[in-house]
């Protein structure tokens with residue numbers, strides 16, 4: 001029995017393992033000017049679980065409809081569950097995690113949650129290409145980061161009208177990222193690490209040894225609460241060096257919100273991986289192509 005992965009764009013995937021369909025995040029609807037699958041969350045007709053990395057709209061928007069249409073249960077942070085309850089999902093259809101829990105998704109598949117970090121979204125306006133080296137911004141207080149974040153909001157307010165309408169529709173009243181989580185799925189075919197934003201705690205990542213790692217490649221990487229002094233490609237390679245998986249899949253690297261995101265050139269990441277993690281192969285996914293990732 002093989003384990004496969006369908007990419008829906010941004011950091012959303014359908015993981016199919018041991019007869020289960022598990023959505024990793026649920027952001028399927030896109031801004032009108034963003035290329036993608038052309039699907040909406042309402043097109044998902046089969047799902048057993050939705051496992052959510054963090055509460056921002058580009059991860060969570062759509063989970064309320066997939067849960068309603070399929071009866072899928074949601075696993076996510078307390079903030080994710082709060083937003084989904086407001087959106088009409090019954091509380092007994094959801095499981096709150098904060099890191100440290102292992103949830104049995106079936107007799108054969110389990111998922112363990114771990115605390116993580118969000119990318120330093122406050123440090124940039126439009127995202128940069130993954131080989132651009134970013135330095136500085138160390139040791140800032142919450143208030144100083146917040147002041148920088150206001151500039152990002154001004155940037156988003158300047159997006160074209162149809163994108164702004166999409167943002168307004170997708171906002172579900174989140175109070176920030178809600179605490180980013182990473183997950184490790186244990187399946188009969190092997191283990192899969194899942195991350196939906198470019199941040200981590202080093203002491204947690206270095207003890208995980210997944211067979212395949214899904215690693216976010218967008219924005220300014222966050223290492224133990226501070227922005228990486230280097231490029232996003234170097235950040236991704238550092239994470240893969242800590243995890244040492246056989247295969248790595250990128251997430252969040254498509255142009256999901258033109259004017260803010262960028263269409264990531266994967267070659268610099270490939271080059272850094274060859275240097276930092278030569279034993280790991282990059283598994284290139286197109287949209288919804290049912291790529292076999294295990295065994």
Ligand SMILES: [Zn+2]
Nearest residue numbers: 054056177197
């Ligand atoms: Zn986010």
